[in-house]
Amino acid sequence: MTTVSVFGGGAWGKALAFSLSFSNQVLIHSRRTLALEDLSSPSPIRQVGLQEALQSEYYVIAIASSALREWISSVFHPALTSLGKEPKILCASKGIEENSGAFVSDIFQHFFPSLSLCFLSGPSFAQEVMRKLPCALVINSLNIPLAREFRELMPSFIKTYVSPDIIGGEVSGAYKNVIAIAGGICDGLALGNNAKASLMARGLVEMCRFGEHFGAKMETFLGLSGAGDLFLTASSTLSRNYRVGLALAQNKDIEEILQELGEVAEGVKSSKAIDQISKKEGIYTPIATQVQEIIQGKDPKESLKVLMK
Structure with missing residues (x-):
């Protein structure tokens, strides 16, 4: 063996x-x-x-x-x-x-x-x-x-x-955790199925835009690494990042959330990194930006208003 x-x-x-x-x-x-x-x-x-x-x-x-x-x-x-x-x-x-x-x-x-x-x-x-x-x-x-x-x-x-496609798999694995936090916030605010479907679809578009900037292939984001992992992680309480989003929708402090979680939620740190990279590289990533701002204390309902404009 x-x-x-x-x-x-x-x-x-x-x-x-x-x-x-x-x-x-x-x-x-x-x-x-x-x-x-x-x-x-x-x-x-x-x-x-x-x-x-x-x-x-x-x-x-x-x-x-x-x-x-x-x-x-x-x-x-x-x-x-x-x-x-x-x-x-x-x-x-x-x-x-x-x-x-x-x-x-x-x-x-x-x-x-x-x-x-x-x-x-x-x-x-x-x-x-x-x-x-x-x-x-x-x-x-x-x-x-x-x-x-x-x-x-x-x-x-x-x-x-x-x-x-190493970079495509990498971006997918990191970005889907950020969208999963957004998915938890969406469900935590009881925004409905229409909003959730829109969020996931636009999240996938945002992930593709970010990844293609670094040379990733579109088919990676439409396959298991991208859409597959995104749909899984953004829709289940088995996902730590999704549970972080549910708690953020209740206006809980991120440190309290992570302490209660007792596990690593990679999307918390990845959202900050993606937001920093996007601003530096001039990539339009509105969902990741709003997730990062919510983690820093912004009211999720205010972020919803921004995304709906």
């Missing part, structure tokens, strides 16, 4: 470890002690230290994007360098770095050659993956043979496509 190491013990990291255990030996590395006996995986998943995790042939990274650069620079990259290994990496993190505006791929490519890297995108709630419910994902990479290697590691209940 192939050995795969998953780095990150959050909900998505554990779900990926579970799914990969159907045809591989899986190790998981996390700073927290994990209750792996609850996973009911077909083959045992072992939590291991960093050095043992690095012995695997394949690495799957599920670290929150806000902590990614620090973790790679201070832990992951130095440890790999000391081993002299040429890594095979699948990044499952989504988001845009808050202060620099860097995409996840930018962060990784600062440390590793592009041909060592793949990036996972598409509609996937961790809870449903843990129940072995069918889903379809995309592995984006400039190294298509490596993407196909990672595809072969996936279980039968995950249908996996490959694509060279």
Whole structure:
């Protein structure tokens, strides 16, 4: 059996470890002690230290994007360098770095050659993956043979496509979280189905506009990574970002919301990054701008008036 190491013990990291255990030996590395006996995986998943995790042939990274650069620079990259290994990496993190505006791929490519890297995108709630419910994902990479290697590691209940459009998958994965917050606000304000459909359609247009500015392909946004992940995340309480939006509609403070949530909601930081990038690059992104202003304390009803003009 192939050995795969998953780095990150959050909900998505554990779900990926579970799914990969159907045809591989899986190790998981996390700073927290994990209750792996609850996973009911077909083959045992072992939590291991960093050095043992690095012995695997394949690495799957599920670290929150806000902590990614620090973790790679201070832990992951130095440890790999000391081993002299040429890594095979699948990044499952989504988001845009808050202060620099860097995409996840930018962060990784600062440390590793592009041909060592793949990036996972598409509609996937961790809870449903843990129940072995069918889903379809995309592995984006400039190294298509490596993407196909990672595809072969996936279980039968995950249908996996490959694509060279890294930036399209990246923008989709980050932007859909912002629109999901807007979707939660829309439902929290009881604006109705017409408004929700309009929001999601215009959110998709906005995502495309933003992505095409950076060279992404339109078909990516019309597929699993874009429309698929957007429709999923913006419509379900299984989505952390959607739940943030529901709470913002009640005029709750963002710090209180995140404390109650107890998990990372990537859309909060991504909305700020997208708003900053859009203003710098001159990209029209009205929904992302209003989401960011609501997070900063603006009354959602005032934002609705702005969007309806």
